[in-house]
Amino acid sequence: MRVVITGAGVVGLATAWQLASDGHRVTVLERREGPGLETSFANGGQLSYSYVAPLAGPGVLGKVPGWLLRRDAPLRWHPRLDPAQWRWLAGFMRACNGTASDDTTRKLLRLAFHSRDRMQALLAQRSIDFDFARRGKLIVHRDAASFDAARRLLDYQAQLGSEQQALDRDACIALEPALAALGERIAGAVHTPSEEVGDCHRFCRALAGLLAAHPDVTLRFGATVRGIAHAGGRVRGVETGDDFVEADAVVVAGGIGSAALLRPLGLRPPLWPLKGYSITVPVTSGAGAPHISVTDFARKIVYARIGHTVRVAGMADLTGSPTRPDPRPDPERAGTLLTETRQVFPGLADGHALHDLQPWAGLRPATPSGLPLIGESRMPGLWLNIGHGGLGFTLAMGSASLLADTMAGRRPAVHATDYAATLA
Numbered sequence: 001m002r003v004v005i006t007g008a009g010v011v012g013l014a015t016a017w018q019l020a021s022d023g024h025r026v027t028v029l030e031r032r033e034g035p036g037l038e039t040s041f042a043n044g045g046q047l048s049y050s051y052v053a054p055l056a057g058p059g060v061l062g063k064v065p066g067w068l069l070r071r072d073a074p075l076r077w078h079p080r081l082d083p084a085q086w087r088w089l090a091g092f093m094r095a096c097n098g099t100a101s102d103d104t105t106r107k108l109l110r111l112a113f114h115s116r117d118r119m120q121a122l123l124a125q126r127s128i129d130f131d132f133a134r135r136g137k138l139i140v141h142r143d144a145a146s147f148d149a150a151r152r153l154l155d156y157q158a159q160l161g162s163e164q165q166a167l168d169r170d171a172c173i174a175l176e177p178a179l180a181a182l183g184e185r186i187a188g189a190v191h192t193p194s195e196e197v198g199d200c201h202r203f204c205r206a207l208a209g210l211l212a213a214h215p216d217v218t219l220r221f222g223a224t225v226r227g228i229a230h231a232g233g234r235v236r237g238v239e240t241g242d243d244f245v246e247a248d249a250v251v252v253a254g255g256i257g258s259a260a261l262l263r264p265l266g267l268r269p270p271l272w273p274l275k276g277y278s279i280t281v282p283v284t285s286g287a288g289a290p291h292i293s294v295t296d297f298a299r300k301i302v303y304a305r306i307g308h309t310v311r312v313a314g315m316a317d318l319t320g321s322p323t324r325p326d327p328r329p330d331p332e333r334a335g336t337l338l339t340e341t342r343q344v345f346p347g348l349a350d351g352h353a354l355h356d357l358q359p360w361a362g363l364r365p366a367t368p369s370g371l372p373l374i375g376e377s378r379m380p381g382l383w384l385n386i387g388h389g390g391l392g393f394t395l396a397m398g399s400a401s402l403l404a405d406t407m408a409g410r411r412p413a414v415h416a417t418d419y420a421a422t423l424a
């Protein structure tokens with residue numbers, strides 16, 4: 001089949017790789033000048049295959065009022081007179097109840113495990129360099145109640161196949177001495193030894209390199225898809241500003257940009273841009289820098305050692321709208337990341353000003369529950385691979401494989417209906 005893929009972020013590129021491996025003729029159209037320049041650019045770098053706790057969890061709603069009052073809160077919300085925003089928030093609140101959150105966790109874990117398998121298959125087959133490393137991950141809790149809740153989730157995730165253990169404060173610092181400064185403020189941590197990290201942008205560039213060398217793949221940058229053409233009730237191709245690209249199937253994998261593209265077709269996937277931030281701190285002496293990935297659970301900030309840097313990422317600002325996303329960075333939010341880094345790992349960021357640390361903002365394409373939408377939409381021939389929220393790097397390879405299996409009529413490794421894009 002001739003397949004057009006909209007978007008060369010990590011999800012679109014992984015999809016292109018999978019579909020080209022299946023023998024399809026693939027054209028990837030990307031509006032930016034290169035691969036992975038939007039949300040896939042400077043994310044947290046974590047391949048969180050075993051710890052996928054969705055943002056919508058049972059403890060979150062109780063914290064929201066306090067967060068709304070603090071300028072440095074991990075989650076910020078700018079209320080709008082927009083029914084779509086309220087619908088998204090209502091969906092988010094429904095997803096926060098214990099049963100719904102457990103169900104989301106189970107589905108995310110299945111897809112994440114599958115993703116890890118597909119990533120391992122790719123790395124066994126091709127030699128690509130994106131600062132990939134298996135460093136393990138520590139989720140550090142600052143209060144006893146949240147540590148207890150994490151232990152309960154850990155039991156649940158263990159039944160589903162995750163290998164994790166709870167550590168007390170001393171064991172946690174013994175494992176990652178760079179956490180010593182937090183000392184008494186650590187209530188405990190969850191350790192997942194198998195978790196991996198990598199540079200998502202370099203991964204995108206590596207995938208684009210493999211695709212560029214593939215005889216059945218065309219990559220076009222600076223090519224904005226303006227509309228999806230259909231006739232007789234099925235997709236026929238896409239319009240760019242310059243030409244029409246005919247296709248038997250179109251896969252929309254445009255991250256948050258997907259909403260504007262789908263709207264004229266009457267498709268309104270439940271996506272909202274959740275703006276997040278990162279800074280990238282060079283590790284000059286090694287002193288004070290963590291080796292293991294660390295998540296500060298209370299602050300919702302991740303610290304990942306990627307090559308000779310520590311990527312610090314976090315914050316979730318519910319801002320803009322799906323069809324008018326607002327990518328502008330707020331220097332205050334990136335500044336909060338620097339302040340937190342100085343407190344958690346003193347020494348690491350000393351002597352650096354914010355502008356030295358490549359402050360960056362990206363828009364997570366978030367669904368209320370945290371589950372992506374993968375599969376054929378209501379319009380025959382139009383496929384979606386969207387809504388990966390804060391886990392797109394982790395889930396990209398598995399999502400691509402699920403989409404390719406469904407397209408080929410093969411039985412996928414995970415239940416396709418759990419992520420069905422017909423909801424859009």
Ligand SMILES: Cc1cc2nc3c(=O)[nH]c(=O)nc-3n(C[C@H](O)[C@H](O)[C@H](O)COP(=O)(O)OP(=O)(O)OC[C@H]3O[C@@H](n4cnc5c(N)ncnc54)[C@H](O)[C@@H]3O)c2cc1C
Binds near residue numbers: 036037039042226314
């Ligand atoms: C602060 C932060 C930290 C994160 N940390 C992690 C992490 O540690 N681990 C993890 O797994 N995930 C993480 N994520 C989430 C992850 O980055 C995203 O889920 C992922 O990048 C989404 O990939 P995507 O390909 O769907 O979207 P994008 O990377 O945004 O790619 C979509 C592409 O489509 C293009 N496009 C859109 N519309 C059009 C159009 N009409 N025509 C042509 N091209 C178009 C865009 O230009 C873009 O390049 C983080 C996100 C943020 C913001």
